[in-house]
Amino acid sequence: MNYYLGIDSGGTMLKACLFDRQGRQVALYRENTRVICEQPGWVERDVEQYWQEACRAIKGVISQSGIDPVQIKGLSISAQGKGLYLLDRNGNALRNGILSSDSRAIDIVRQWQCEGIPERIYPLTLQTLWTGHPVSILRWIKVHEPDVYNRTGAILMSHDYLRYRMTGRVQAEITNMSESNFFNAVDKKYDPELLKIFEIEESGSALPELIYPTDLSGNITEEAAEKTGLVAGTPVYGGLFDVVSTAVCSGINSDETSLNFVMGTWSVTSGITTDSDPGGDERFVYGQYAIPGEYIVHEASPTSASNYEWFTPYLGENGAFNHRENEALVAALPPLDADILFVPFLYGSNAGLGLKASLYGVQAHHTKGHLIQAIWKGILFCHYVHLQKMLRRFPRIKRLRVSGGSAQSLTWMQMLADMTGLTLEIPLLEETGAMGAALVSMIGAGEYPDFGRALAALGTEVKVIHPNPELYSDYQSQFSRYERYIRCLQQFENMV
Known part of the structure; x- marks a missing residue:
């Protein structure tokens, strides 16, 4: 029997x-991944510790499975996009x-906005500009x-x-790098003109070779084998931006009749298309998809379930947190019983900087129960802001495919x-990020010819609500009230 390893690296958890x-x-x-927040707006991780966390996770899953790693x-890896990891010239x-989710570059992005750089x-690039982009950082x-x-x-x-760290090869995977603002979406390559606009033209020589998700990146080195428990020489494939990974596993395609909702650290709404011409005046974000010739279009902000998880120490008794009990409290209330408004901007906003x-x-x-219902509702309202815009790009939508841990809550x-x-x-499907990464390695290794036939062969069941x-x-009435409240906050922020 052949086995395939999928690694899903998020903001605070690696699986x-x-x-x-x-x-x-x-x-x-x-494996929990430690995040360092030493200054306001800073969100970092110790990269050596990050590598050790990945090694422990790989060793742990091999041990748990009981299989011979030669099998x-x-x-491959599905991971949170954007951000920045730098190597020197010696690696x-x-x-x-x-x-x-780091926002240290907020003043730079504000200045760029004043100078008309986004336009x-x-x-x-077919990209917007915000603080977490590699170019901003x-x-x-x-x-x-x-x-x-x-x-x-x-620049990684x-x-x-x-x-x-696994292969010793310096490369950048295209579904992620295509949304970096280093990448020209028309020419499908790095663009020196962009580097000049951002006044970082000296960095051009540090941009790595681009690879596609199912490309063979390299093989596990002897050093990595010793640390992970894998066999030296095990193939490592390109990987995916996690938004792409969940879209692949959701089964949405370029017929433009369905969207993928991701409720995780980020609030993400995605659609797939073969047409990269946005048309009109609205700026939609387009990235390279896992399937050549197709694009992923998405709206996103860090306004989803992580805002609920932040309340963990405050919602339990003596520090305990039981989601099932919390859901039961919400389920016992009439719908919309909580007239509280929650704005889920703990990690960033989709309504303006700051x-x-x-x-x-x-x-x-x-x-x-009222507080939890309000938190859930506020997170859904943020998702709805993104959905409204995406429906203007994908007007024939008939259904939503929902991914993420929150999708297991039937009340929510x-x-x-x-x-x-x-x-x-x-x-x-419990682990869409890891499953998407495993699919990449299956296709790269020749088990399946493409994603469509792989998904058809695997046959994932779907629950309908x-x-x-x-x-x-x-x-809709409560959402209108939420929008009015946001406008008040925007006015207040401008006064401060």
């Missing part, structure tokens, strides 16, 4: 998952890695850490760094269906 060639999950090992015929890490770059480093900038030999993102999270309307009669999912008025389809049309107008 190693082993699958057989039929896509059956054999073993799963989770593992390939591995050593220059500093801590910086995650996409200049969009026809080239790299410009900050040039200004504030010039010694680091001048010694930069390679998180899965590029892990793959480098806006902060808040709870409005809390009174003495509100219970713990019913709220989503009732709010959007759309039928939900929830793939009964239908909306209650009687609640739609009530949700």
Whole structure:
């Protein structure tokens, strides 16, 4: 029997998952990844510690599975996008890695906005500009850490760094790098003109070779084999931006009749298309998809379930946190019983730079259940902001495919269906990030010719949730109230 290893590296958790060639999950090992927040807006990780965490996860899943690692015929990584990981010219890490949720470059991005830079770059990159993009962080480093900038030999993102530690090869995977603002979406290559616009033209020589998801990146080195428990020579394939990975596993395709909703650290709504011409004045984000010739279009912000998880120490008794109990409290309430407004901007905003999270309307009669219902509803409203824009790009949408840990909460999912008025389809697949990465290695190794036939062979079941049309107008009314509150916060932020 052949086995394939998929690694899913998120903001605070790294998972190693082993699958057989039929896509059956054999073993799963989770490893917390430490995040360093030493200054306001800074979100970093110690890259050596990150590599050790990955090694422990791989060793753990092999041990848990009980299989001979010689049976593992390939591995790949699905990882959080953007951020920045720098190597010097000798291949050593220059500093801590910086995650996409980092906002240290906010003043630089504001200045770029004032100078009209987003409008200049969009026809080239098909990307917006924000603080977590590699170009924003790299410009900050040039200004504030010039010694680091001048010694930069390679510009990577998180899965590029892990793959480098496994294989010794410096490469950048295209589904992630295509959304970096280094990449020209028309020419499908790095663009020196973009580097000039961002005033980081010296960094051009540090941009690595581009590889596609199913390309063979290299093989596990002797050193990596010793640390991970894998066999030296095991093939390592390119990998995926995690947004692409979940879209692949959701089963959406370029017929433009379905969207993928991801409820994880980030609120993400994605669609697949063969047409990269956005048309009109709206700027949609287009990235290279796992299938050549197709594009992933998505709206995203760090406004999803991580905002619920932040409340973990405060929602349990004596520090305990039980999601099932929390869900039962919400399920016992009438829909929309909590008139509290929660703005899920703990890690960033989708309504303007600098806006902060808040709870409005809390009174003495509100219970713990009301607070949880309000938190869930506020997160759904942020998702809905993205969905409204995506529906203008994909007007023929009939259903939503929902991924992420929150999709296991039927009460929360019913709220989503009732709010959007759309039928939900929830793939009964626990680990979409790791599964997407494993699919990459299966295709790279020749088990399947392409993603479509691989997914058809694996045959993932789907749970369907239908909306209650009687609640739609009530949700729309509360969403309008949420929008008015956001406008007040924007005015307040401008006054401060």
